[in-house]
Amino acid sequence: MKADERAEERRHANTPDSLQLWSRIVSELLSTPGVQQAGLLVHFYSGDLEQETIEPLRKTVRASDFERSLQRIEEDQLLMAAS
Numbered sequence: 001m002k003a004d005e006r007a008e009e010r011r012h013a014n015t016p017d018s019l020q021l022w023s024r025i026v027s028e029l030l031s032t033p034g035v036q037q038a039g040l041l042v043h044f045y046s047g048d049l050e051q052e053t054i055e056p057l058r059k060t061v062r063a064s065d066f067e068r069s070l071q072r073i074e075e076d077q078l079l080m081a082a083s
Helices: 003-013 016-030 063-070
Strands: 037-042 057-062 077-082
Touching: 016 037, 016 063, 016 077, 057 063, 063 077
Parallel strands: 057 077
Antiparallel strands: 037 077
């Protein structure tokens, strides 16, 4: 996949519908008995999956702040919502 195609996908990934969708999925996960945290990791692969090193920066927010924080998520950030 070319860099310009990845950039186009990133623009579409931050549309309100996508943010609401992912926020709803994380919220549903948090409503599962025994689940105290759930989150998303953003990473754009540039090589083979087996050889790609990811060292995410973890950030935990309240579930009520997850969608707002998701709007500002950066690459290689693990954004967690806590119930």
